[in-house]
Every structure is written in structure tokens, then in C-alpha cells.
Amino acid sequence: MNILLVGSGGREHALAWKIAKSPLCRRLVVAPGNPGMAKLGEIRADVKADDAEALAVLAREIKADLVVVGPEMALEAGLADRLDSVGIPCFGPTARAARLETSKAFAKEFLERHDIPTAGYGVYETLKDAREALKVFRPPYVIKADGLAAGKGVAISPDRKDAEAEIERMLGGRFGSAGTRVVIEEFMEGEEGSLFALCDGRTARLFGGAQDHKRAFDGDMGPNTGGMGAYSPAPVFTPDLVEAVESRIVKPTMAGMAAEGNPYRGVLYVGLMATAEGPRVVEFNARFGDPECQVLMMRLKGDVVPLLLACARGDVSRVAEPEFHDGVVISVVMAAKGYPDSPLSGSVIRGVDQDFGPHVQVFHAGTTRRDDGSLVASGGRVLNVCARGADIAEARERAYAAVRKIDWPGGFYRSDIGWRALEPRDQDK
Numbered sequence: 001m002n003i004l005l006v007g008s009g010g011r012e013h014a015l016a017w018k019i020a021k022s023p024l025c026r027r028l029v030v031a032p033g034n035p036g037m038a039k040l041g042e043i044r045a046d047v048k049a050d051d052a053e054a055l056a057v058l059a060r061e062i063k064a065d066l067v068v069v070g071p072e073m074a075l076e077a078g079l080a081d082r083l084d085s086v087g088i089p090c091f092g093p094t095a096r097a098a099r100l101e102t103s104k105a106f107a108k109e110f111l112e113r114h115d116i117p118t119a120g121y122g123v124y125e126t127l128k129d130a131r132e133a134l135k136v137f138r139p140p141y142v143i144k145a146d147g148l149a150a151g152k153g154v155a156i157s158p159d160r161k162d163a164e165a166e167i168e169r170m171l172g173g174r175f176g177s178a179g180t181r182v183v184i185e186e187f188m189e190g191e192e193g194s195l196f197a198l199c200d201g202r203t204a205r206l207f208g209g210a211q212d213h214k215r216a217f218d219g220d221m222g223p224n225t226g227g228m229g230a231y232s233p234a235p236v237f238t239p240d241l242v243e244a245v246e247s248r249i250v251k252p253t254m255a256g257m258a259a260e261g262n263p264y265r266g267v268l269y270v271g272l273m274a275t276a277e278g279p280r281v282v283e284f285n286a287r288f289g290d291p292e293c294q295v296l297m298m299r300l301k302g303d304v305v306p307l308l309l310a311c312a313r314g315d316v317s318r319v320a321e322p323e324f325h326d327g328v329v330i331s332v333v334m335a336a337k338g339y340p341d342s343p344l345s346g347s348v349i350r351g352v353d354q355d356f357g358p359h360v361q362v363f364h365a366g367t368t369r370r371d372d373g374s375l376v377a378s379g380g381r382v383l384n385v386c387a388r389g390a391d392i393a394e395a396r397e398r399a400y401a402a403v404r405k406i407d408w409p410g411g412f413y414r415s416d417i418g419w420r421a422l423e424p425r426d427q428d429k
Helices: 010-019 052-061 072-076 079-085 104-113 127-133 160-174 239-259 292-299 305-313 392-405
Strands: 002-007 027-032 066-069 121-124 141-145 154-157 182-185 191-200 204-212 215-217 221-224 229-232 265-275 278-285 328-336 360-364 367-369 375-377 381-389
Touching: 002 010, 002 052, 010 027, 010 292, 010 360, 010 381, 027 052, 052 079, 066 079, 066 305, 072 079, 104 121, 104 182, 104 239, 104 278, 121 127, 127 160, 127 182, 141 160, 154 160, 154 221, 160 182, 191 239, 191 292, 191 305, 204 239, 204 292, 229 292, 239 265, 239 278, 265 305, 292 328, 292 360, 292 381, 328 392, 360 392, 381 392
Parallel strands: 002 027, 002 066
Antiparallel strands: 121 182, 141 154, 141 182, 191 204, 191 265, 204 229, 215 221, 229 328, 265 278, 328 381, 360 381, 367 375
16 A cells, blocks of 8 residues: 655654554655654655645655545645545545534534533633633633644633733734634543544544643643643543443544534544543544554554554444553653743754664654754654553653653653552542
């Protein structure tokens, strides 16, 4: 098979790493790719992830048998729609189905229509209406930009003054067109997690769970980010919780999308809160999470390509249930200083290409290779250091040992990834 993978981050590097292992993969082309993927396939840096037309042309050029979409901007641009029109299977939903992620207002209204558990909410387009709505909600206030904001369009404000300032920043253009509307939600008490399902438009097959760390600094402090690390499996996903998510959230979502004429294909990321009343949806993503994808790909046994292709072709029932390795995988994000607001670009990174041992993989997330061969930071989240262990303690030890071997004064990382899995389960009681 000829496979086109779209994207350039750590998620896509992990997908490329797993796809390249498949005996079904004859040729792998990545657009636009990154330096870490250069040994796995052909890099087409001239084709950008949000240029649906150029990507469709590239897919036809290489005679792609499958296109795997990593980032959300390609879905919003309608890449799956364009590929469907020329008969190329695409792992990823259409632009209308992807609105579960690309519009938080659409997602909340969809959940309400289909009686799927989530937080109470309101959608507002003016500063006046949003300020007035704060009288209805209780602090802390959850405020979200409606559109795509690279995982940073969410604020949790402790009081009304801070909430008004966040609303003003969002509606004032902080996230561009993504912030023309804001969603205000009730705050949910509980523990967050991310559960994934492989979807073929009619049915869904669960694909494991993970827990990520959104705040920039240790102790869940600092600004919200796209994710500073993750681990899988996560203790929050008890068998009862997984069963409840499947029956109350995943199945009704698949049925609802199909009934509304927008059948969902690809991977559905269910960001959820495990509350005392059961699981409730925090958000949907229309693609693998980042950095959750990295830990899932390292845990997955066997070949990922048949699973991706089954979703794209519309029948996941024909492939075997995904199996995962025993133990735990952890991912530690190394980010550029200043992230998420003003990440420092251009700092030199040394030691990434060394052999870290059989249990460790380093995925590039925001790097560039200079003409002299040196590796430099070119994004906010720059490297994902992932390690497998028999348990969370061993996985953490291996991951942080690898992190310490990387020479990068221009970066930083959290030192407490996976802390919840090390604490007693009654820690929040």
C-alpha cells in the first residue's frame, strides 16, 4: 500500500513510526513531516497540513491507497471530503462531522439534542451577553473559544473578574476567528481522562484510554497548554467507567451523527470527566490526541494499518480487536521556554539521535534541521520522550532518564507526569 500521512507533530511522528512497521506499507509519504520522520518515509515539506487541495493532489500523485489525517486543521479544511470525491480512502471525518471538534458550540448543542451527559452551558457572541451570563454560572467559570485554538482556547477562571477578562480576550481576537463566539460551561468536579474509539460511520470499537497533563508546570500549575505529557493505561478507566462511556457517550454519538446525515469515520477522542454521577463529556476531538497518541502507538500490539483502513472503508467489524502490551507507557513533553504564550524558537538541541535503549522512543513535535545538520526548536512543544515500563514507576524512571540525556538549555518539562497513578485513589476525597 501507498500511504499518505498528514501532519508534522509528535502525534504524526508516532503514527509514522507505527505505520512504517506494517508489512502492508510499501511507501509512506508524510506532508509536511518533520526531521524525526525522515528515516521512516518520504518528507514533502512543501505541502502544508491545512492545504486540502494540495494534499488531495499529492494523494493522487503517489497513488495513495490510504490517507491518514493527523491534525484537526486538515479536517476543518475538508480534506476527507475532497478525497472521498476522488475515491481515496481517508482515515478522518468529513468537515461537517469534524465539527464535533472544530466548533464547541456545535458539539454542546449536539450533546444536548441526543441527551448525552455533559456540563451545562451557554453560547455567546457579544461581551455584554457573556458578562450577563456569568450571573447564572457559579465559580470557577469554564470559558472556551468556539473554534480551534491549538488546545489553548480554554480558561478556568476562579472569580468573575478573571472570567470577564478571559471573555474579553477571547472575543477581542486572542484566538482570531476561533474566538468569535465563546462557550461558558458549568465547572465539573471529578477526574479527567481521554478515551478513544475507532469509528466507521455506523459502529465504533474502543481503542484504549490515556490521561494527559494540560497545565504547563508541576502540580498542575500555570497556563493551559496543548498537553505536557500523558500516560496509558490510566487508573481512572475502571471497567465500569469504560462500559458507561461506551453505552452513554460513544454509541449515542455514532447513532446521532449518522441520523443527522454526518456519519463519523476515523478516531473519536472523548475527553471526559469521571464525576460522582458518571462520565460526562468535556470535549470531543476528531483525531488522536497529542500527546496521547504517542503512548497509545507504543502500547499497541501488531499492525495499526488494518485498523486505520477499516475505519476509512467503513467496516471495523472485519478486523481483530486491538490488543495492547502489558505495562505502562509514559510521554514527557519537552517544550521551548516561553511556551505556551511566546515559545523561544531556534535554540539548538543535542543528544536526540542517541540510542536510549529498547524501551524508549523520542518523537519530534516541533523541530527543524539546519543546513549544517544541527537540530533546532521550531515550535512550542518540541520533543516527546516516551518510555515503556512494567508499571508507572518504571516507565517514569526510564522516560526521565532519557530526558536528562538530552542537552537542550532552551527547553523545559514537567517533572511530575503520571503523578495521579502514583497516588492513592482516595487522594481527592
